Amino acid sequence: MNLHKLILTNNACFKAGKTILPKGIMVHSTGANNPWLKRYVGPDDGLLGKNQYNNHWNQDKPGGRQVCVHAFIGKLADGSIATYQTLPWNHRGWHAGGTANNSHIGFEICEDGLTDASYFSAVYKEALELCVYLCKLYGFSDKDIICHSEGYKLGIASNHADVMHWFPKHGKNMGTFRADVKRLLSEENKPAESVKKKYYRVQIGAYSVKTNAEAQLAKAKKAGFTDAFIKYD
Template sequence: MKIVSEIMKENPCYKAGKKIKVKGLMLHSVGCPQPDAATFIKSWNRAEYKRACVHAFIDGNNGTVYQTLPWNHRGWHCGGAGNNEYIGVELCEPDCIVYTGGSTFSCSDLGKARKVVQRTYESAVELFAYLCAQYGMDPMKDGVILSHREGHARGIASDHGDPEHLWRGLQMGYTMTGFRKDVKKAMEQGNGKDDLKDSGRTETQPYLVRVSIPNLNIRKGPGTHYGKTGRYTGVGVFTIVEEADGQGAARWGRLKSRSGWISLDYTRKISGENLQD
């Protein structure tokens, strides 16, 4: 799974800056024949676009995940109370379908359409396994993973039928029950571990930083929403080998020992000392 950071900083939802305590994940599909995630990002990443904002799009051409909001940012993805607790992810749809009314559509190339949907489904399984691992959630627990349609049935989302309408219309055999089982299986196989590349991560030439506060949390990933792997007490020197964007304008650095990440906001870059960790 490839995650690319494309945070929509011009969208009013991002600028609102509200945070959530993540309770679960909600799966959507875009509801129009467009497999290209970049098309949505370009359209939605504008100050005047006040209709919606999601945490990620999954591209139908190659399965790439484009993260468009920080995971703990309150999105505008389901038209209900689910926005207060759920990360929302959109599956892009094949360009060979034509909607004929509501969730009903025709398809001019069934083979092509199924390949697009298979691609997005498989990436969604990996992404949801990753997020469940990061937030300590059990995908089989009631309410942790929902579709937009299931969210509506629970009274926390607007009246939509996605993404099941797409799977059903193309006779894919996919169901949300099966999806949750696939996420669980992916976690058991290790696809949810932290060795997956997170959004915005870039390797860097190793450099030294000096910690500027007496207590600094070391976390599993680049952000305060990740669990702690430890805490450093004292003012020490660390070697940073990888960088990543966190929430807002924060920057995070991965330690040379690979034991975790620290916030670079509480460090000062230095030179002239032996590299250490």
């Protein structure tokens, strides 16, 4: 995960100063063909690039709306994929349009035209890694992750289609997303396999008379080489 932080301190949501005890994660996507992080995150930190319209979300009410999320995933100015944390994780966001604001960390994946497989693969991977990071941070499991459209069906979010209008175009859905998070968490929790040690052995003599060999072995052990031994070939 390529994680950066630029807290949207000018947003009315941040200034409200309300906190939550996070109980889950809600995955969103922006609903606009603009994969550049600078559209939503600003001002330019040298990586984002300049937003010429200055319509990022680091202002009181972006576009006159009360909106704010905990993070965005999308493109930096150089075209690479990154995650920007935009609210403290335990801050009450304005992302769900329902009671999930009181319980869920919400992040947005910047949409493109929804047909670029390479872009989708990159942001999907970044979203997985963000969820794994948050699961480990708060003790969540894959079962604690939903998208906005699932939140609507559960009665805790407004009626939005994201992300199920996008993921299936690339053979994914929230079921596969949760399964991938579960797999990554499982892999990270596996104990490291014991590595069989290899040794270099040093021979300090070769004798045709056994008593001479025994005398040399005694000297070696007296010198501190307690693992010394005689091998007869």
